[in-house]
Amino acid sequence: MLEFQNVSFQYAQDKQEMMKDFNFSVDKGDFISIIGKSGCGKSTIFRLINGLESPQKGQILIDGKPIQQIKQYSAFMPQKDLLFPWNTIEKNICLPMELQKVPKKEQQKKCYEVLKEIGLLEYAHKYPKELSGGMKQRISFARTLLAGAEMLLLDEPFSALDYLTRVDMQEWLLQQWLHFHKTILFITHDVEEAIFLSKFVFIIKDSPFCCMEKIEVPLQYPRKREDLKRTEIVELKEQLIKKLRQ
Amino acid sequence: MKKNMPALALGIFLVLLWQFIAMGIDAAYILPSPLQILVKLWQLKEILLLVHLPATMGVTFLGLLISVVLGVFLSVIMDSNKNIENALYPIIIASQTIPTTAIAPLFVLWFGYSIWSKVLVTILITFFPIAITVYDGLKSTKREMEELLITYGANKKDIFIKLKFPTALPYFFSAIKMAIPMSIIGAAIAEWLGAQSGLGYFSKRMMTQLDGAGVFAPVVLLSFVAMISVAIINMIEKKLITWRKEI
Ligand SMILES: Nc1ncnc2c1ncn2[C@@H]1O[C@H](COP(=O)(O)OP(=O)(O)O)[C@@H](O)[C@H]1O
Ligand SMILES: [Mg+2]
Numbered sequence: 001m002l003e004f005q006n007v008s009f010q011y012a013q014d015k016q017e018m019m020k021d022f023n024f025s026v027d028k029g030d031f032i033s034i035i036g037k038s039g040c041g042k043s044t045i046f047r048l049i050n051g052l053e054s055p056q057k058g059q060i061l062i063d064g065k066p067i068q069q070i071k072q073y074s075a076f077m078p079q080k081d082l083l084f085p086w087n088t089i090e091k092n093i094c095l096p097m098e099l100q101k102v103p104k105k106e107q108q109k110k111c112y113e114v115l116k117e118i119g120l121l122e123y124a125h126k127y128p129k130e131l132s133g134g135m136k137q138r139i140s141f142a143r144t145l146l147a148g149a150e151m152l153l154l155d156e157p158f159s160a161l162d163y164l165t166r167v168d169m170q171e172w173l174l175q176q177w178l179h180f181h182k183t184i185l186f187i188t189h190d191v192e193e194a195i196f197l198s199k200f201v202f203i204i205k206d207s208p209f210c211c212m213e214k215i216e217v218p219l220q221y222p223r224k225r226e227d228l229k230r231t232e233i234v235e236l237k238e239q240l241i242k243k244l245r246q
Numbered sequence: 247m248k249k250n251m252p253a254l255a256l257g258i259f260l261v262l263l264w265q266f267i268a269m270g271i272d273a274a275y276i277l278p279s280p281l282q283i284l285v286k287l288w289q290l291k292e293i294l295l296l297v298h299l300p301a302t303m304g305v306t307f308l309g310l311l312i313s314v315v316l317g318v319f320l321s322v323i324m325d326s327n328k329n330i331e332n333a334l335y336p337i338i339i340a341s342q343t344i345p346t347t348a349i350a351p352l353f354v355l356w357f358g359y360s361i362w363s364k365v366l367v368t369i370l371i372t373f374f375p376i377a378i379t380v381y382d383g384l385k386s387t388k389r390e391m392e393e394l395l396i397t398y399g400a401n402k403k404d405i406f407i408k409l410k411f412p413t414a415l416p417y418f419f420s421a422i423k424m425a426i427p428m429s430i431i432g433a434a435i436a437e438w439l440g441a442q443s444g445l446g447y448f449s450k451r452m453m454t455q456l457d458g459a460g461v462f463a464p465v466v467l468l469s470f471v472a473m474i475s476v477a478i479i480n481m482i483e484k485k486l487i488t489w490r491k492e493i
Contacts, residue, residue, distance in 0.1 A: 050397045051396075051397070052393055052396065052397065071399065072399065074397075075397070075398075076394065076397045078390060078394060080390065082388075082390060082391050082394050084391070084408070084409070084412070085489035086412040086487075086488075086489045095398065095408065096398040096399075099395070099398045099399055099400050099404055099408075100398070100399060127488065127489070129489070147397075147398055
């Protein structure tokens with residue numbers, strides 16, 4: 001699905017390269033997480049994928065095609081919900097479709113389908129300020145989903161939520177993923193979150209980095225919270241924390 | 247309403263204080279009392295409301311309209327192009343230090359007693375705050391939101407309509423509310439300097455006749471009109487903008 005080939009990148013004002021000959025790939029339909037110290041370049045990987053930055057060297061491919069040649073291959077969901085306060089929930093969700101000139105009728109149909117799916121149908125005509133933090137993230141996710149991309153880029157989407165809401169949202173996200181069959185790249189600094197959600201965890205350890213260590217989580221889907229108590233999982237968690245602190 | 251009580255009480259107290267001091271001095275050509283001004287306003291109501299108020303409002307409205315169009319236009323092109331911004335912004339800031347009232351007589355020289363000399367003064371006074379405030383509004387657009395729109399495939403026009411316009415709208419209303427009293431002051435000052443009608447002109451004529459209450463009456467009328475206009479804009483703003491606090 002996604003492939004980074006020898007990508008080198010450096011921000012103009014930085015002294016050092018952030019990534020150098022970086023190779024990385026994700027298979028279609030997988031749920032993967034990227035973890036690493038704050039500031040190591042996780043968000044930058046997403047900025048490269050969605051074209052907000054361009055690599056100085058190497059290329060990024062989607063299904064074998066360079067990203068410059070294709071459109072709507074990825075949809076980005078930021079940490080803050082970034083819902084537009086002047087729009088209703090419905091208009092917020094429809095925004096990406098509106099920009100892609102999807103017919104009004106179809107926008108509405110899809111919007112109501114997804115609102116029903118996430119259990120927030122009665123909020124269609126409310127404004128973002130009338131919703132709780134968790135609800136706003138669900139709406140933001142719905143908007144990302146309806147951007148019409150195969151691959152979702154979620155950048156620490158739950159890190160601003162309180163612990164209990166976050167746990168709920170993680171379980172909810174897994175359900176959504178199983179239901180919608182998207183490829184999900186998930187950035188987090190929470191090791192437990194990464195393990196609970198993803199099939200593979202990628203760790204950024206070096207600076208500049210040329211690769212990420214890929215670790216498979218030995219759990220089947222659907223997953224339950226109790227799975228996190230298994231000894232091999234507890235050990236994996238300790239191991240990951242150790243790697244991050246090196 | 248409850249919140250405004252102290253202000254109302256203080257206002258009434260100040261007017262009363264003024265009344266007593268004026269009665270103490272007892273020289274209406276130096277300090278007319280509020281009561282005397284009201285009486286004067288009533289005596290002159292026809293000529294003030296039918297001749298001079300429309301003249302001043304014409305200048306104010308025309309000046310404000312041109313300022314808004316020009317100010318919004320300049321702020322939009324400054325926001326959309328870095329070179330234009332670099333060229334215009336310092337000039338706009340620097341031009342705010344020009345003492346408009348001091349050069350206003352020059353406009354009378356150029357345009358005579360026609361409406362345009364007065365409109366020009368009004369524009370010079372209100373144009374800069376409008377341009378700068380609306381420009382600040384456009385610049386206050388959140389970069390993350392702009393980038394999110396770009397990832398959805400938005401072009402410059404989409405970004406303006408979907409993001410910049412609503413972000414700048416509250417600033418636009420602030421600018422208008424600030425500009426209304428300023429444009430009225432501008433029109434009145436311009437009329438002082440040279441005119442054949444208008445409340446500023448009338449006030450000046452009363453001055454030459456040492457009629458204190460007559461000087462104040464048009465001023466009171468102008469303040470009243472300014473307050474009503476700002477209140478109307480406030481109402482429109484409340485209806486239109488429900489999100490101000492969240493930005
Ligand atoms: N939009 C940007 N423009 C310029 N430099 C940036 C930008 N975003 C991040 N950086 C640089 O990259 C570093 C952080 O990268 P980032 O990908 O945001 O890290 P992470 O998401 O892992 O915390 C910062 O130290 C900063 O110098
Ligand atoms: Mg980040």
